[in-house]
Amino acid sequence: MSDLYVGGVTFSGDDRDRAHFWGEVFNLGSEPQRWIKVTIRLRDAAGNELAAESDIVGLEWTLPGARNPFHIRFLTPPPGWSSYDITVSGQVHDFADLTAPQPHTGLLVERIHFREMERAGLRCSIVGLLSNKGVAPATHVKVAGTLYGPDGKVVGVLSPYMVPRGVLSAGDSMPFELKYYALGGAVANYTVQVQGRVPMP
Structure with missing residues:
Protein backbone atom coordinates (compact mmCIF):
# COMPACT_ATOMS: atom_id res chain seq x y z
CA MET A 1 0.00 0.00 0.00
CA SER A 2 1.33 3.43 -0.96
CA ASP A 3 1.93 6.00 1.76
CA LEU A 4 0.63 8.70 -0.61
CA TYR A 5 -3.14 9.03 -0.92
CA VAL A 6 -5.08 11.30 -3.29
CA GLY A 7 -8.31 12.79 -1.98
CA GLY A 8 -10.78 15.63 -2.33
CA VAL A 9 -10.65 15.56 -6.13
CA THR A 10 -12.93 17.90 -8.09
CA PHE A 11 -13.29 17.97 -11.88
CA SER A 12 -14.67 20.97 -13.72
CA GLY A 13 -14.75 22.22 -17.29
CA ASP A 14 -14.66 25.90 -18.23
CA ASP A 15 -15.96 28.17 -20.98
CA ARG A 16 -12.85 27.46 -23.08
CA ASP A 17 -13.45 23.68 -23.01
CA ARG A 18 -10.46 23.08 -20.76
CA ALA A 19 -10.60 20.34 -18.10
CA HIS A 20 -9.48 21.17 -14.56
CA PHE A 21 -8.69 18.73 -11.77
CA TRP A 22 -8.13 19.94 -8.21
CA GLY A 23 -7.20 17.76 -5.25
CA GLU A 24 -4.73 16.99 -2.48
CA VAL A 25 -2.07 14.38 -1.79
CA PHE A 26 -1.96 13.09 1.78
CA ASN A 27 1.25 11.66 3.23
CA LEU A 28 0.07 8.72 5.35
CA GLY A 29 3.57 7.41 5.93
CA SER A 30 6.24 8.13 8.53
CA GLU A 31 8.78 9.78 6.21
CA PRO A 32 8.72 13.25 4.63
CA GLN A 33 8.29 13.38 0.86
CA ARG A 34 9.73 15.96 -1.54
CA TRP A 35 8.36 17.12 -4.92
CA ILE A 36 5.45 14.72 -5.21
CA LYS A 37 4.39 14.27 -8.83
CA VAL A 38 0.73 13.81 -9.79
CA THR A 39 -0.27 12.28 -13.14
CA ILE A 40 -3.83 12.18 -14.47
CA ARG A 41 -4.76 9.99 -17.45
CA LEU A 42 -7.97 10.42 -19.40
CA ARG A 43 -9.47 7.20 -20.77
CA ASP A 44 -12.24 6.20 -23.13
CA ALA A 45 -15.06 3.78 -22.33
CA ALA A 46 -12.82 0.81 -23.18
CA GLY A 47 -10.11 1.97 -20.79
CA ASN A 48 -7.69 3.16 -23.45
CA GLU A 49 -5.50 6.12 -22.53
CA LEU A 50 -6.33 9.20 -24.60
CA ALA A 51 -4.26 11.88 -22.87
CA ALA A 52 -2.12 12.44 -19.79
CA GLU A 53 -0.88 15.46 -17.86
CA SER A 54 1.52 15.66 -14.92
CA ASP A 55 2.52 18.34 -12.45
CA ILE A 56 4.16 18.77 -9.08
CA VAL A 57 2.09 19.46 -5.97
CA GLY A 58 1.93 23.03 -4.71
CA LEU A 59 4.67 22.83 -2.07
CA GLU A 60 8.09 21.22 -2.13
CA TRP A 61 7.78 19.09 1.02
CA THR A 62 4.92 16.96 2.34
CA LEU A 63 5.51 15.96 5.94
CA PRO A 64 4.01 12.85 7.56
CA GLY A 65 0.34 13.50 8.25
CA ALA A 66 0.30 16.57 6.01
CA ARG A 67 -1.55 17.33 2.78
CA ASN A 68 -0.36 19.11 -0.36
CA PRO A 69 -2.67 20.55 -3.04
CA PHE A 70 -2.53 20.23 -6.82
CA HIS A 71 -4.26 21.67 -9.89
CA ILE A 72 -3.83 19.91 -13.23
CA ARG A 73 -5.23 21.29 -16.49
CA PHE A 74 -5.94 19.71 -19.85
CA LEU A 75 -5.96 22.64 -22.27
CA THR A 76 -7.41 20.52 -25.10
CA PRO A 77 -8.97 17.40 -23.55
CA PRO A 78 -9.63 14.69 -26.15
CA PRO A 79 -13.20 14.04 -27.26
CA GLY A 80 -14.68 10.80 -26.04
CA TRP A 81 -12.94 10.53 -22.69
CA SER A 82 -15.22 9.11 -20.02
CA SER A 83 -13.03 8.33 -17.02
CA TYR A 84 -9.70 9.17 -15.46
CA ASP A 85 -7.15 7.71 -13.08
CA ILE A 86 -4.53 9.35 -10.91
CA THR A 87 -1.06 8.15 -9.93
CA VAL A 88 1.42 9.81 -7.58
CA SER A 89 5.12 9.42 -6.91
CA GLY A 90 7.53 11.15 -4.57
CA GLN A 91 10.98 10.91 -3.12
CA VAL A 92 11.79 10.45 0.54
CA HIS A 93 13.52 13.51 1.98
CA ASP A 94 16.50 13.27 4.33
CA PHE A 95 16.77 16.25 6.68
CA ALA A 96 20.37 15.27 7.46
CA ASP A 97 21.51 15.46 3.81
CA LEU A 98 23.25 18.84 3.57
CA THR A 99 23.71 18.43 -0.21
CA ALA A 100 19.92 18.64 -0.69
CA PRO A 101 17.73 21.72 -0.19
Whole structure:
Protein backbone atom coordinates (compact mmCIF):
# COMPACT_ATOMS: atom_id res chain seq x y z
CA MET A 1 0.00 0.00 0.00
CA SER A 2 1.33 3.43 -0.96
CA ASP A 3 1.93 6.00 1.76
CA LEU A 4 0.63 8.70 -0.61
CA TYR A 5 -3.14 9.03 -0.92
CA VAL A 6 -5.08 11.30 -3.29
CA GLY A 7 -8.31 12.79 -1.98
CA GLY A 8 -10.78 15.63 -2.33
CA VAL A 9 -10.65 15.56 -6.13
CA THR A 10 -12.93 17.90 -8.09
CA PHE A 11 -13.29 17.97 -11.88
CA SER A 12 -14.67 20.97 -13.72
CA GLY A 13 -14.75 22.22 -17.29
CA ASP A 14 -14.66 25.90 -18.23
CA ASP A 15 -15.96 28.17 -20.98
CA ARG A 16 -12.85 27.46 -23.08
CA ASP A 17 -13.45 23.68 -23.01
CA ARG A 18 -10.46 23.08 -20.76
CA ALA A 19 -10.60 20.34 -18.10
CA HIS A 20 -9.48 21.17 -14.56
CA PHE A 21 -8.69 18.73 -11.77
CA TRP A 22 -8.13 19.94 -8.21
CA GLY A 23 -7.20 17.76 -5.25
CA GLU A 24 -4.73 16.99 -2.48
CA VAL A 25 -2.07 14.38 -1.79
CA PHE A 26 -1.96 13.09 1.78
CA ASN A 27 1.25 11.66 3.23
CA LEU A 28 0.07 8.72 5.35
CA GLY A 29 3.57 7.41 5.93
CA SER A 30 6.24 8.13 8.53
CA GLU A 31 8.78 9.78 6.21
CA PRO A 32 8.72 13.25 4.63
CA GLN A 33 8.29 13.38 0.86
CA ARG A 34 9.73 15.96 -1.54
CA TRP A 35 8.36 17.12 -4.92
CA ILE A 36 5.45 14.72 -5.21
CA LYS A 37 4.39 14.27 -8.83
CA VAL A 38 0.73 13.81 -9.79
CA THR A 39 -0.27 12.28 -13.14
CA ILE A 40 -3.83 12.18 -14.47
CA ARG A 41 -4.76 9.99 -17.45
CA LEU A 42 -7.97 10.42 -19.40
CA ARG A 43 -9.47 7.20 -20.77
CA ASP A 44 -12.24 6.20 -23.13
CA ALA A 45 -15.06 3.78 -22.33
CA ALA A 46 -12.82 0.81 -23.18
CA GLY A 47 -10.11 1.97 -20.79
CA ASN A 48 -7.69 3.16 -23.45
CA GLU A 49 -5.50 6.12 -22.53
CA LEU A 50 -6.33 9.20 -24.60
CA ALA A 51 -4.26 11.88 -22.87
CA ALA A 52 -2.12 12.44 -19.79
CA GLU A 53 -0.88 15.46 -17.86
CA SER A 54 1.52 15.66 -14.92
CA ASP A 55 2.52 18.34 -12.45
CA ILE A 56 4.16 18.77 -9.08
CA VAL A 57 2.09 19.46 -5.97
CA GLY A 58 1.93 23.03 -4.71
CA LEU A 59 4.67 22.83 -2.07
CA GLU A 60 8.09 21.22 -2.13
CA TRP A 61 7.78 19.09 1.02
CA THR A 62 4.92 16.96 2.34
CA LEU A 63 5.51 15.96 5.94
CA PRO A 64 4.01 12.85 7.56
CA GLY A 65 0.34 13.50 8.25
CA ALA A 66 0.30 16.57 6.01
CA ARG A 67 -1.55 17.33 2.78
CA ASN A 68 -0.36 19.11 -0.36
CA PRO A 69 -2.67 20.55 -3.04
CA PHE A 70 -2.53 20.23 -6.82
CA HIS A 71 -4.26 21.67 -9.89
CA ILE A 72 -3.83 19.91 -13.23
CA ARG A 73 -5.23 21.29 -16.49
CA PHE A 74 -5.94 19.71 -19.85
CA LEU A 75 -5.96 22.64 -22.27
CA THR A 76 -7.41 20.52 -25.10
CA PRO A 77 -8.97 17.40 -23.55
CA PRO A 78 -9.63 14.69 -26.15
CA PRO A 79 -13.20 14.04 -27.26
CA GLY A 80 -14.68 10.80 -26.04
CA TRP A 81 -12.94 10.53 -22.69
CA SER A 82 -15.22 9.11 -20.02
CA SER A 83 -13.03 8.33 -17.02
CA TYR A 84 -9.70 9.17 -15.46
CA ASP A 85 -7.15 7.71 -13.08
CA ILE A 86 -4.53 9.35 -10.91
CA THR A 87 -1.06 8.15 -9.93
CA VAL A 88 1.42 9.81 -7.58
CA SER A 89 5.12 9.42 -6.91
CA GLY A 90 7.53 11.15 -4.57
CA GLN A 91 10.98 10.91 -3.12
CA VAL A 92 11.79 10.45 0.54
CA HIS A 93 13.52 13.51 1.98
CA ASP A 94 16.50 13.27 4.33
CA PHE A 95 16.77 16.25 6.68
CA ALA A 96 20.37 15.27 7.46
CA ASP A 97 21.51 15.46 3.81
CA LEU A 98 23.25 18.84 3.57
CA THR A 99 23.71 18.43 -0.21
CA ALA A 100 19.92 18.64 -0.69
CA PRO A 101 17.73 21.72 -0.19
CA GLN A 102 16.32 21.91 3.33
CA PRO A 103 13.09 23.61 4.47
CA HIS A 104 13.13 26.92 6.30
CA THR A 105 11.33 26.67 9.65
CA GLY A 106 10.81 30.37 10.34
CA LEU A 107 8.24 31.31 7.68
CA LEU A 108 4.77 32.41 8.75
CA VAL A 109 1.58 33.68 7.11
CA GLU A 110 -0.79 35.83 9.17
CA ARG A 111 -3.52 38.48 8.86
CA ILE A 112 -5.18 36.24 6.27
CA HIS A 113 -8.43 37.36 4.66
CA PHE A 114 -10.56 35.69 1.98
CA ARG A 115 -12.48 37.89 -0.48
CA GLU A 116 -15.12 36.86 -3.01
CA MET A 117 -15.64 39.00 -6.11
CA GLU A 118 -16.58 38.96 -9.79
CA ARG A 119 -14.27 41.33 -11.65
CA ALA A 120 -12.77 40.75 -15.11
CA GLY A 121 -12.80 36.99 -14.56
CA LEU A 122 -11.39 37.21 -11.03
CA ARG A 123 -13.51 35.01 -8.75
CA CYS A 124 -11.88 35.46 -5.35
CA SER A 125 -8.59 36.16 -3.62
CA ILE A 126 -6.68 35.51 -0.42
CA VAL A 127 -4.61 38.33 1.06
CA GLY A 128 -2.23 38.21 3.99
CA LEU A 129 1.19 38.98 5.38
CA LEU A 130 4.20 36.73 4.79
CA SER A 131 6.96 36.98 7.41
CA ASN A 132 10.36 35.44 8.04
CA LYS A 133 10.54 34.98 11.81
CA GLY A 134 13.71 32.91 11.60
CA VAL A 135 17.38 33.84 11.94
CA ALA A 136 18.37 32.98 8.34
CA PRO A 137 17.16 34.35 4.99
CA ALA A 138 14.70 32.22 3.01
CA THR A 139 14.75 31.40 -0.70
CA HIS A 140 12.25 29.68 -3.03
CA VAL A 141 9.38 30.91 -0.85
CA LYS A 142 5.95 29.63 -1.92
CA VAL A 143 2.52 30.34 -0.46
CA ALA A 144 -0.15 27.72 -1.23
CA GLY A 145 -3.83 28.56 -0.86
CA THR A 146 -6.30 25.67 -1.04
CA LEU A 147 -10.03 26.34 -1.41
CA TYR A 148 -12.67 23.80 -0.34
CA GLY A 149 -16.30 23.40 -1.31
CA PRO A 150 -19.18 22.62 1.09
CA ASP A 151 -18.45 18.88 0.72
CA GLY A 152 -14.80 19.34 1.73
CA LYS A 153 -13.43 18.70 -1.74
CA VAL A 154 -10.83 20.98 -3.30
CA VAL A 155 -12.22 23.62 -5.68
CA GLY A 156 -9.22 25.92 -6.11
CA VAL A 157 -5.43 25.87 -5.75
CA LEU A 158 -2.71 28.48 -6.18
CA SER A 159 0.92 28.15 -5.06
CA PRO A 160 3.13 30.86 -6.58
CA TYR A 161 6.69 31.79 -5.67
CA MET A 162 6.56 34.97 -3.62
CA VAL A 163 10.19 36.11 -4.00
CA PRO A 164 11.19 34.64 -7.37
CA ARG A 165 14.41 36.63 -7.83
CA GLY A 166 15.74 36.97 -4.33
CA VAL A 167 15.45 36.15 -0.67
CA LEU A 168 13.16 37.05 2.20
CA SER A 169 15.61 38.27 4.81
CA ALA A 170 15.32 37.34 8.47
CA GLY A 171 12.89 39.70 10.16
CA ASP A 172 11.32 40.91 6.91
CA SER A 173 7.62 40.82 6.02
CA MET A 174 5.69 41.39 2.80
CA PRO A 175 2.01 41.44 1.83
CA PHE A 176 0.75 38.85 -0.62
CA GLU A 177 -2.36 38.18 -2.67
CA LEU A 178 -3.47 34.95 -4.33
CA LYS A 179 -5.89 35.67 -7.20
CA TYR A 180 -8.21 32.86 -8.31
CA TYR A 181 -9.65 32.96 -11.82
CA ALA A 182 -10.55 29.25 -12.10
CA LEU A 183 -12.75 27.53 -9.51
CA GLY A 184 -14.42 24.14 -9.37
CA GLY A 185 -17.41 25.31 -7.33
CA ALA A 186 -18.56 27.42 -4.41
CA VAL A 187 -15.98 28.13 -1.69
CA ALA A 188 -16.86 27.21 1.89
CA ASN A 189 -13.42 27.08 3.53
CA TYR A 190 -9.73 27.52 2.81
CA THR A 191 -6.23 26.88 4.13
CA VAL A 192 -2.95 28.71 3.55
CA GLN A 193 0.49 27.12 3.84
CA VAL A 194 3.98 28.51 3.31
CA GLN A 195 7.33 26.88 2.61
CA GLY A 196 10.78 28.01 1.61
CA ARG A 197 14.38 26.89 1.64
CA VAL A 198 17.38 27.65 3.79
CA PRO A 199 20.09 29.01 1.44
CA MET A 200 22.55 26.33 0.38
CA PRO A 201 26.07 26.73 1.81
